[in-house]
Amino acid sequence: MSAPTILNPAEFEARLAKYLYERSEEGRAVRVGEKETSEQAAIVERYADLFTRPQLEALRAAENSAGGDEREKLYRLRKTCEGGIVSAELVERYDAFENKLLAERVTFRGEEMPLRAAQAQMALLSEYADREELGELQSAANAAHNDERRELLTLGEQFEADLTGELDPIARSEEEKEVSLHQLSAALYEASKLNTPVWEKLRAKWFDRLLGDHPAIPSSYHTAYMRRLSPLEATYSKDRATDVCLDTLRDLGFELATMSNIKLDLDDRPQKSPRACVIASDPPNVVHLITRAQGGLHDYQAFLHEAGHALHYGGCDPNLPFAFRRVSRDHALTEIYSYIVEAITREPGWHARYFGLSDAEAIENAEATTFLEALLFRRYEAKLRYELGFWTRFPTDGGTSGGYEEFLTEATGVRYRSENFLSDMDGGFYTADYLRAWVRSAQLRHHLIAEVGEDWWCNKKTGDILRALFLEGTKPSSEEIAGRLGFHALDLAPLLHELGTVS
Numbered sequence: 487m488s489a490p491t492i493l494n495p496a497e498f499e500a501r502l503a504k505y506l507y508e509r510s511e512e513g514r515a516v517r518v519g520e521k522e523t524s525e526q527a528a529i530v531e532r533y534a535d536l537f538t539r540p541q542l543e544a545l546r547a548a549e550n551s552a553g554g555d556e557r558e559k560l561y562r563l564r565k566t567c568e569g570g571i572v573s574a575e576l577v578e579r580y581d582a583f584e585n586k587l588l589a590e591r592v593t594f595r596g597e598e599m600p601l602r603a604a605q606a607q608m609a610l611l612s613e614y615a616d617r618e619e620l621g622e623l624q625s626a627a628n629a630a631h632n633d634e635r636r637e638l639l640t641l642g643e644q645f646e647a648d649l650t651g652e653l654d655p656i657a658r659s660e661e662e663k664e665v666s667l668h669q670l671s672a673a674l675y676e677a678s679k680l681n682t683p684v685w686e687k688l689r690a691k692w693f694d695r696l697l698g699d700h701p702a703i704p705s706s707y708h709t710a711y712m713r714r715l716s717p718l719e720a721t722y723s724k725d726r727a728t729d730v731c732l733d734t735l736r737d738l739g740f741e742l743a744t745m746s747n748i749k750l751d752l753d754d755r756p757q758k759s760p761r762a763c764v765i766a767s768d769p770p771n772v773v774h775l776i777t778r779a780q781g782g783l784h785d786y787q788a789f790l791h792e793a794g795h796a797l798h799y800g801g802c803d804p805n806l807p808f809a810f811r812r813v814s815r816d817h818a819l820t821e822i823y824s825y826i827v828e829a830i831t832r833e834p835g836w837h838a839r840y841f842g843l844s845d846a847e848a849i850e851n852a853e854a855t856t857f858l859e860a861l862l863f864r865r866y867e868a869k870l871r872y873e874l875g876f877w878t879r880f881p882t883d884g885g886t887s888g889g890y891e892e893f894l895t896e897a898t899g900v901r902y903r904s905e906n907f908l909s910d911m912d913g914g915f916y917t918a919d920y921l922r923a924w925v926r927s928a929q930l931r932h933h934l935i936a937e938v939g940e941d942w943w944c945n946k947k948t949g950d951i952l953r954a955l956f957l958e959g960t961k962p963s964s965e966e967i968a969g970r971l972g973f974h975a976l977d978l979a980p981l982l983h984e985l986g987t988v989s
């Protein structure tokens with residue numbers, strides 16, 4: 487066997503682009519239900535030369551002798567190489583696990599269905615008792631895989647600690663994100679508590695409106711149903727979702743339907759994940775926007791959220807290096823753009839314009855979206871506190887559910903069952919990225935109102951401001967954007983204001 491070739495940084499970057507393209511396309515095919523089995527392992531094997539320790543060391547050496555943007559670019563390439571080494575080690579196990587979940591079935595009222603279909607179904611059942619029953623079945627079938635989840639998590643964690651030399655997973659994440667997660671969490675917890683009085687009122691009103699007869703603390707199996715604003719389904723109908731969303735984007739100056747680089751997949755397939763997503767296989771040229779409409783407001787919110795991502799990736803400067811078009815330290819930047827586009831659905835004017843509502847009805851329905859936003863924000867704030875506790879204890883207890891049910895239930899008034907403590911955890915503290923985006927998009931909206939006006943949500947000037955931000959690709963950090971908007975990174979006043987609390 488010949489000695490492994492070590493690529494120079496430019497060669498590495500070019501080959502990495504091909505590798506990520508293939509992995510993205512494979513992930514897309516499984517996610518949308520075109521393929522029944524995931525074959526990521528075969529791709530990783532074909533590109534095994536990218537992910538070796540000598541290659542990692544070569545990138546590190548280049549990074550250490552570079553400065554400025556070049557250093558940042560090399561940092562990202564090195565971290566991607568590092569991640570690739572970890573995934574090469576574990577990809578067969580991940581594939582096997584993913585395939586096991588795809589094959590898992592639950593039987594509800596004599597009908598056998600895949601786990602994902604059960605999840606999708608739960609949002610649609612109109613009776614509380616039915617959702618509860620299916621939720622229990624789905625949750626139990628999902629939790630049956632917890633031992634394997636924990637095993638995979640432990641293997642990944644051990645391998646990463648060994649590779650990076652940083653034993654503390656929280657410190658590792660903080661280094662990459664360049665923020666203090668504890669500080670972020672503490673500030674958000676304070677904000678959540680300040681929001682509690684307003685939240686309690688919204689919760690009491692909208693739980694009643696959306697769930698009808700319900701226990702004082704409903705279970706989390708009903709959140710997808712609530713997010714659709716299901717009792718208002720006739721207003722937010724499934725068949726109008728695409729047109730209304732395309733028109734909404736056109737108001738900002740984006741002609742999504744004619745942008746050939748953004749590929750829309752809006753079809754319904756049984757194995758298609760009900761969660762909408764964007765897969766940026768090769769930005770700005772190949773960006774997939776995937777949604778699965780089910781009826782209800784959530785279709786509109788999910789479409790606009792993903793459109794924000796798609797326009798961001800699809801709008802980046804093609805002359806930027808790949809590392810600044812596709813690779814990022816985290817997801818906190820791109821989530822600002824998805825959040826700001828989704829925020830249009832919280833404007834009473836949008837409800838009035840597109841759904842033929844009176845001003846009073848529009849205000850009422852917009853309040854429902856504030857309720858949903860507060861519910862999600864409070865859930866994620868609690869999730870971050872739980873995850874920080876989980877990873878702090880991890881070296882000694884190997885990962886336990888402590889805090890999951892307590893924190894989330896207390897923050898939301900919705901019962902989150904402790905058995906979901908592993909499946910409800912995204913890797914790499916993605917929770918913190920969402921939360922930073924929550925803070926930042928509220929700051930951005932404040933900025934847009936000042937620059938464009940109260941009609942920011944239907945004004946082409948907003949499109950111009952966003953387009954300029956999108957051009958920068960994945961290069962800036964979320965905190966850099968705060969600085970440009972004239973805000974301190976942890977200034978939570980705009981967010982609290984959006985959630986109905988004036989601080």
Ligand SMILES: [Zn+2]
Pocket residue numbers: 791795821824
């Ligand atoms: Zn997103």
